[in-house]
Amino acid sequence: MKLITRDSDYAIRAISCIAATKGLTSVRYLSQKLELPYPFLRKILQALTQGGLLFSIKGRGGGFKLAKPAKKISILEVSRVFQGKFILTEHTFKGKICPRFKVCKLKKQLDAIEKDLMFKLKKISIDSIIEKDENF
Amino acid sequence: MKLITRDSDYAIRAISCIAATKGLTSVRYLSQKLELPYPFLRKILQALTQGGLLFSIKGRGGGFKLAKPAKKISILEVSRVFQGKFILTEHTFKGKICPRFKVCKLKKQLDAIEKDLMFKLKKISIDSIIEKDENF
DNA sequence: ATAAAAAGATACCAAATAAGTATCAGTTTG
DNA sequence: CAAACTGATACTTATTTGGTATCTTTTTAT
Numbered sequence: 001m002k003l004i005t006r007d008s009d010y011a012i013r014a015i016s017c018i019a020a021t022k023g024l025t026s027v028r029y030l031s032q033k034l035e036l037p038y039p040f041l042r043k044i045l046q047a048l049t050q051g052g053l054l055f056s057i058k059g060r061g062g063g064f065k066l067a068k069p070a071k072k073i074s075i076l077e078v079s080r081v082f083q084g085k086f087i088l089t090e091h092t093f094k095g096k097i098c099p100r101f102k103v104c105k106l107k108k109q110l111d112a113i114e115k116d117l118m119f120k121l122k123k124i125s126i127d128s129i130i131e132k133d134e135n136f
Numbered sequence: 137m138k139l140i141t142r143d144s145d146y147a148i149r150a151i152s153c154i155a156a157t158k159g160l161t162s163v164r165y166l167s168q169k170l171e172l173p174y175p176f177l178r179k180i181l182q183a184l185t186q187g188g189l190l191f192s193i194k195g196r197g198g199g200f201k202l203a204k205p206a207k208k209i210s211i212l213e214v215s216r217v218f219q220g221k222f223i224l225t226e227h228t229f230k231g232k233i234c235p236r237f238k239v240c241k242l243k244k245q246l247d248a249i250e251k252d253l254m255f256k257l258k259k260i261s262i263d264s265i266i267e268k269d270e271n272f
Numbered sequence: 273a274t275a276a277a278a279a280g281a282t283a284c285c286a287a288a289t290a291a292g293t294a295t296c297a298g299t300t301t302g
Numbered sequence: 303c304a305a306a307c308t309g310a311t312a313c314t315t316a317t318t319t320g321g322t323a324t325c326t327t328t329t330t331a332t
Binding site: 005006007038057058062 | 290291292293294298299300301302
Binding site: 001002003004005008009012075079083084085086087088089090091104105106109110113114116117120121124128129130131 | 137138139140141144145148211215219220221222223224225226240241242245246249250252253256257260264265266267
């Protein structure tokens, strides 16, 4: 099982590339550079824009840029746009929350792990994964 | 997104129940006790048996029991039966491993998180989540 | 011996999600 | 005005998830 789905993966690459570029970056350029399907990448960048991670400028010569510094964009934020909240397990019972909810030892342990996972993914910023000498 | 899928979840409950029971436990009994669909649970228990977590005895009066002590069965093992290996991201590029594989900073960071996640899930044993006074 | 009660093995099915395409509308600039 | 962009939205297709159904084999109680 994967924790980072394909769209999140593509998104991370695209954002990395945009972060490493001065000025605006167009989807056309990105899809060629990263060798990713143009229409799919377009949908992804649109979602990132709606999610507040990118800022877009329409019209000829338009494109995308980061909505905030690369240091302040985390992997967690990116994945949330496509994957929603991470939940270790719904831990439901017949459609309702497990009746043992309050005392359930499993839930307690999983919650702790989940919290830690969030924290760690939050700490990985786009900035931290860009190779500074990278030739995008 | 969920880290523990429904079949893993059901499996954990079933194993917990089996662990808390002396002798053999049949699917019929389990499905009634846990109020889970019989045929689905059956498939799950069969998979657990093939995965080496349960031991089965056929024929009338037959059923399942743990293949090893509850202390030695971890949530990780159970989830592996249904979800395979946890992989934070395939991090592929056109079907191949990312060309920046060796140096990729993202992969390095995700690998560390993944390793830690595995470790933690491995440490949650079935034994640790059973309420000792539980009335299965 | 035979029927009931169990698991084994498979094949199938439906809904949801993932992955991707297509298209039309609006915007900006040369 | 047309070329090069994004916005919005509606498909389409493939895969995975969450099951069901059915037939076979094994064991035991009667």
